[in-house]
Every structure is written in C-alpha cells, then in structure tokens.
Amino acid sequence: MDVLSDVLAVMRAGRPLARRAGCQAPWGMRFAAGDAATCHVVLQGACWLIPPHGTPLALGVGDVVLIPRGDAHALTDRPGGSPARHVPEQDQDAPLGELRIPGPGATTILLCASYRFDHARPHPLLHDLPELIHLPDRVGQHPSLRAAVELLGSELRQPRAGTEAVLPALVDLLLLYVLRAWLDEQSSRPAPGWAAALHDPALITALRHIHRRPEHPWTVVELATQAGLSRASFAKRFTTVVGQPPLTYLTWWRMTTAAGLLRGSDASLRSVAERCGYGSEYAFAKAFKREYGTAPGQYRRQERAGGTRR
Known part of the structure; x- marks a missing residue:
C-alpha cells in the first residue's frame, strides 16, 4: 500500500482544476483565502509571488510554488506592483480554464492549479507542510515533476x-x-512529523x-512486531514523529475511511462498520458520532446533498 497516495x-474534496493564464505587464492577480x-x-517569462507572510519571491521559468493551506496570496509582474485583479473561482464542471490579462509589456504565462482539500478534518500531513513550498527549476532535479509540468503545459497550450x-x-x-520533491528534500533534515514518518522504515x-487493514484489531504490540521494534520503542517513536499514539491514529484512519465509504459508496452501514473494524453498527455509530458529531446515516445524507448542490 502507498501511504502517500492514501x-x-x-x-x-472534489476534482482538481487547472487554468492557463497569459499576463502582459503591468499585471497583478489576487487569490483569496479558501479551502483549496x-x-x-x-511556463514563460517571470513574475513575483506575494506570500501570505514574508518578502516577495521572484519566480522564473520552470519554478513551481505550492500554497497548501489555501492562504491568500498574489502574483504580479514586479514586487512593488498592485495586484488589484481578483481571480474568480473556476467552474467545478470545467476543469480547464483560460485567463488573459492584456497589456503593453512583457508576457508571462502561468499554469495555476487548485486542489480542494477537506479542511474540516485534514490529514496530519497538511499541518506539517510549510506555508509555502518553492521548488526552483534546477537542471537534473526532480525529473518526474519537470515531465508533469511539460505535459500539463502542452495540454493547456494546445487543448x-x-x-x-x-x-x-x-x-x-x-x-x-x-x-514527493518536498519530502525528498526533508529526508536530509530530520524533524518530527509526517515527512520523517514517510522516511522511517519502521x-x-x-x-x-494500518492503512491496508483498518478492520484488523491492531494492538500496539502487534504493530511494534510488524515494525521490528519493542513495544515501548515503537510507541514512543510513533507518538513523537507522527504526533499521535498508534491506536489514536488507527481510530482516526478508521473514521476517515468510514467517512469516505459513506460519501462515495452505497455500502450498508453494517458493511462500513465491518470494513472499519467494528463488530456492530451500534459501536460504529457511537464512535463515528464522537468523531464527526453526527450519526453515519445523517452524515451520508448531508454529504450527498452538499455534493449535489456543488
């Protein structure tokens, strides 16, 4: 099982969107804070990122920037520019968008992608990510990322x-x-958190x-055996690095898995309970309500009604 994919x-929460922006100086764009x-x-030219906090960041061809928690930020042709233009949200039914800002000056072409995350119940990895990830274009670094950028740029340039x-x-x-590129860079800087956990073999x-078999009645001893550590060493390392004791994370993952099944499948409540390690619907419903504040059936109805509206 691939933990990062999980x-x-x-x-x-929802499908990713992408937009190609062609901007001619002078120009500026503001991106409002949100859940994406x-x-x-x-892709072409150069610009400046005005981050949520800190100094403006110069970006050149091939540079990639990720703002993982949906903080407000801006892009502009010069650090002292006024990013007056607001970028409206994209239509969820149209994954491909185009934005043009005409002007008399130099042209910058950008790929802007967005990913809507569930901020009501985020995975701990989201907490560990920095406010901004900047991956400058360097020869020979992150070839898979560069290949993905080339493919995206080609599709956006000529649909x-x-x-x-x-x-x-x-x-x-x-x-x-x-x-992946960010996690690889963190591997040489040991620190608690999910970046360290994903590089720790145990x-x-x-x-x-846990991810492969959430229904299994895992104990700390059994997980420690699988990890090749003593119970005490495993429990301490897991809690220190991941930020939660092993069985607390197991419960979190079970409930997260259950929520996904309720949103995305027609599985019965009994089936969801069994697949998430609960011997009865009652025990499952009690645990689910403790985590989500609502009963599983009501959660399913609410999420599907919300998805229909979106």
Whole structure:
C-alpha cells in the first residue's frame, strides 16, 4: 500500500482544476483565502509571488510554488506592483480554464492549479507542510515533476480531443510530484512529523499495515512486531514523529475511511462498520458520532446533498 497516495485521497474534496493564464505587464492577480491548495508554475517569462507572510519571491521559468493551506496570496509582474485583479473561482464542471490579462509589456504565462482539500478534518500531513513550498527549476532535479509540468503545459497550450479527460490526472500528478520533491528534500533534515514518518522504515511499515487493514484489531504490540521494534520503542517513536499514539491514529484512519465509504459508496452501514473494524453498527455509530458529531446515516445524507448542490 502507498501511504502517500492514501493521504492524498483522504485530503481531497472534489476534482482538481487547472487554468492557463497569459499576463502582459503591468499585471497583478489576487487569490483569496479558501479551502483549496493552489499550485503555480511559470511556463514563460517571470513574475513575483506575494506570500501570505514574508518578502516577495521572484519566480522564473520552470519554478513551481505550492500554497497548501489555501492562504491568500498574489502574483504580479514586479514586487512593488498592485495586484488589484481578483481571480474568480473556476467552474467545478470545467476543469480547464483560460485567463488573459492584456497589456503593453512583457508576457508571462502561468499554469495555476487548485486542489480542494477537506479542511474540516485534514490529514496530519497538511499541518506539517510549510506555508509555502518553492521548488526552483534546477537542471537534473526532480525529473518526474519537470515531465508533469511539460505535459500539463502542452495540454493547456494546445487543448485537443481528450484534454478535459486527461487534465485532472495530470494535475493530480503535479501535486504528487511536488509533495514527493518536498519530502525528498526533508529526508536530509530530520524533524518530527509526517515527512520523517514517510522516511522511517519502521513507521512506514506500521502505517502501511494500518492503512491496508483498518478492520484488523491492531494492538500496539502487534504493530511494534510488524515494525521490528519493542513495544515501548515503537510507541514512543510513533507518538513523537507522527504526533499521535498508534491506536489514536488507527481510530482516526478508521473514521476517515468510514467517512469516505459513506460519501462515495452505497455500502450498508453494517458493511462500513465491518470494513472499519467494528463488530456492530451500534459501536460504529457511537464512535463515528464522537468523531464527526453526527450519526453515519445523517452524515451520508448531508454529504450527498452538499455534493449535489456543488
């Protein structure tokens, strides 16, 4: 099982969107705060990112920036520019968008992608990500990310038959490769958190078992055995690095898995309960209500009604 893929799947709420922006100086764009992570790639020219906090950041061709928690930010042709233009939200039914800002000056072409995350119940990885991830274009670094950028740029530059079908997958790849590149860079800087957990052989083994079989009645001793550690060493390492004791994370993952099944399948409540490690619907409903504040059936109805409105 791929833990990072699992994490991205539970963080997602809705389909990814992408927009190609052609901007001619002088120009500026404001991105309002929201529940979507935003990724920007400079395809041509140069610009400046005005981050939520800190100093403006110069971006050149091939640079990639991810704002993972949906903070307000701006892009502009010069650091002292006025990003007066607000960028409206994209239509969820139109994954491919186009934005043009005409002007007399130099042209900058950007790829702007967004990923709507579930901020009501975010995965702990989202807490560990920095306010801004900047991956400058460097020869030989992150070849998979560069390949994804090239493919996306090509599809956005010349949409063809099938572009709307392939685009969501390519935007998904962009996010995955950005996070992979960031995680790889963190591997040389040991620190608590999910970046460290995904590079720890013992912890990643335990996490894979939890993700693969949430219905199993895991104990700390059993997980420690799978990880090749003593109970005490495993419990301390897991809690320190992941930020939660093993069985607390197990419960969190079970409930998150249950919510996904309730939203995305017609499985009966009994079936959902069994797949998430609960021997009875009553025990499952009690645990689910404790986590989500509502009964499983009501949660399913609310989420489906909300999805219909969206």
